[in-house]
Amino acid sequence: MISLPPAFIERMNRIMGNESEVFFKALNSPSPATIRVNPAKTVTPLPFPELIDGQVPWCSDAYYLRERPVYTLDPYLHGGVYYVQEASSMFLQSVFRQIAVDKPLRVLDLCAAPGGKSTLLAANLPTGSLLISNEVIKSRASILKENIIKWGHYNIVVTNSDPARFSGMKGAFDIILVDAPCSGEGMFRKDEKAIEEWSENNLRLCEERQKRIIADIWDALAPEGYLVYSTCTYNPGENEDMLSWVLDNFEAESVEVQHNYPGIIPTPTSVHGYHFYPHKSAGEGLFMGVIRKKDGQPFTLKKEKRSSQNQPPKLPTDILPLLPDIANHTPYLAGSTLGIIPARHAEFIQYLESKAGVIYKGCEIGESVKGTTRPAHSLALLHNLQKQHITRQEVDLPTALQYLRKEDIRFDAPRGAWVLIMYQGIALGWVKEAGNRLNNYYPKEWRIKRF
Numbered sequence: 001m002i003s004l005p006p007a008f009i010e011r012m013n014r015i016m017g018n019e020s021e022v023f024f025k026a027l028n029s030p031s032p033a034t035i036r037v038n039p040a041k042t043v044t045p046l047p048f049p050e051l052i053d054g055q056v057p058w059c060s061d062a063y064y065l066r067e068r069p070v071y072t073l074d075p076y077l078h079g080g081v082y083y084v085q086e087a088s089s090m091f092l093q094s095v096f097r098q099i100a101v102d103k104p105l106r107v108l109d110l111c112a113a114p115g116g117k118s119t120l121l122a123a124n125l126p127t128g129s130l131l132i133s134n135e136v137i138k139s140r141a142s143i144l145k146e147n148i149i150k151w152g153h154y155n156i157v158v159t160n161s162d163p164a165r166f167s168g169m170k171g172a173f174d175i176i177l178v179d180a181p182c183s184g185e186g187m188f189r190k191d192e193k194a195i196e197e198w199s200e201n202n203l204r205l206c207e208e209r210q211k212r213i214i215a216d217i218w219d220a221l222a223p224e225g226y227l228v229y230s231t232c233t234y235n236p237g238e239n240e241d242m243l244s245w246v247l248d249n250f251e252a253e254s255v256e257v258q259h260n261y262p263g264i265i266p267t268p269t270s271v272h273g274y275h276f277y278p279h280k281s282a283g284e285g286l287f288m289g290v291i292r293k294k295d296g297q298p299f300t301l302k303k304e305k306r307s308s309q310n311q312p313p314k315l316p317t318d319i320l321p322l323l324p325d326i327a328n329h330t331p332y333l334a335g336s337t338l339g340i341i342p343a344r345h346a347e348f349i350q351y352l353e354s355k356a357g358v359i360y361k362g363c364e365i366g367e368s369v370k371g372t373t374r375p376a377h378s379l380a381l382l383h384n385l386q387k388q389h390i391t392r393q394e395v396d397l398p399t400a401l402q403y404l405r406k407e408d409i410r411f412d413a414p415r416g417a418w419v420l421i422m423y424q425g426i427a428l429g430w431v432k433e434a435g436n437r438l439n440n441y442y443p444k445e446w447r448i449k450r451f
Contacts, residue, residue: 001028002189005198012234019279026278027189033068034087034283036116037061038151039123040383041081041426047074056283057261059090061123064282072448075400079426080150080381085116088186088276088283091264092117092177092228095257095290096124099226104128104344105174110163110217113140115147117179122153130345132173132352134159134166145360146446152383154329154363155342157349161356163216169355171222171299172348178217179230180210180242186232186285189278207237211245218250223296226255230288234275239287240267247271251295257288301351313338316373319365321389332362338373339364375418377443380427387427392420403428406440406447413438 004027016023035047039061046052048069056062064087071077071084105126112118113135121131133148133156135141141160148156166172183206184194214227221227227246231238246252256272263281267273273289313333320326323340330346332339341349341362349361363382366373379385393411395403400423402409413419413433421428430441 002192002195004188004195007200008185008198015234015236016277022279023277029189029278031190031284032087032282033065034062034085034090035065035082036085036090036120037063037082038080038119038383040152041079043076043081043424043426047076047082056087056090058259058264059087059093059120061093062087062090073401075397075404075423075428076426078150078404078446078448079423079428080152080383081426083116083119083147083151085120086190086284086286088281088286089116089179089230089232090120091274091276091286091288092120092230093124094259095228095288096121096175098257099175099228099255099290100124100126102126104130106130106132106172106345106348108132108134108166108173108176108217108220109179110134110166110176110213111136111179111181112158113137113144115144115151117177118144118148118156119151121177122148122151122156125155128342128344129155130342130348131156132159132356133157134161134163134356136160136162141359148360149378150381152381154340154382155345157341157352157358157362158360159352159356160359163213165356166220167216169220169299169352171225171297172220173225174222175226175228176217176221177228177230178210178213180206180213180238182206182210182231182233182238183235184232185234186276186287188285190284203235203237206233206235207242210238210242214242214246215249218293219296221293221296223293223298225293225296227252227291227293228288229291230286232284232286234277234285234287239275240269240271240273240289243271243273243289243291244269246291250293252291252293255290255292257290301348315340316366319373319375319379322379322386323365324384324386329362336368337364337376338366338368339376374441375430377429377441377446380420380429385427387420387422390420391417392422393431394422394424397423400428401448403431403440403442404448405450406442406444408440409438411438 051065118133276286329340
């Protein structure tokens, strides 16, 4: 039995009424294990086929597992085949598909780490769209960057900025997701620390922080744009009351989300919001609602003439064949790092770099070293890498894990060749033949530490 704060118990007894007993019983039951697969990196069969226990109803790419495996020892995780994400939060797919028009969009995921909702958005963006994935805490931004790279899309920019830095980008984003820092009541059965940190005072601090965040980014939302607001708490002050505060303070309207999942409970108020309770749906506690902005000015980007000094660099001839749709990319050079970004959004990304702390953009494809290009790990993980133009080596599970631990592996390779390590058709990274050995170029900071 988990020990819950008395004030929390009292409030939930009021909210749940005659369902209180089953609610608190659910809080003491195991959390469901769920994964969401990457539609751009499909494998057959699905990961953990012997454990799959049905599909998550509100997310077409997600599955329940009968038990929680050791994900870290599965090469598919490191190759970006799937993401381990809590089921309730994947309701975002149903919401996003309802509000995203079929045209290129600019989307901001404001509080994105560790990357669950950003990778979900990336898999569902209309063609030609751009995602800005932001995290204010530096250490968490590094984890976010890693997960974005593994997902393998190059139409994403990762930023490490306070929400206030987006306030001057008036009307820049068609959709903004605020998965707000909250009191975390919905995670009580998964995280004892959330219980330890809970207090009535902390609830009030969370509510004030959420108001500041929304106020900071409101001007950055385009006219008729959508704010998707979510928390992992049951506290009405951070949920439906927060949506009411937005409607009272800004020109906006509440948006009803159409769905047919009876376990998702609508708010008891006129504001449209949706609650997930563990005794009603197989997932953790979550709240989500959508607000549509009804005022503001459309975003305009002043285009500047390029001088001969800032023309895009040329891509190396040995890298070019590996890249798909090269006409749709703009190359960039940052120090010795060469990368690509979507040509459609190149000028906006340049503008973004003047406003926010960009830590990763598009896809880094290589590093210039003594006149040659060393391929980047992110290039290996690009979902549509043209693998037929590179030397590949399929490896078994023990060898894959050796590679992911950054240990030495051995096989015959062409002299001096860069070789793409593959596990059951999924790219894991690079090695280079160096005479009597293979140099392992798996990122040191990502390596699996021994269990």
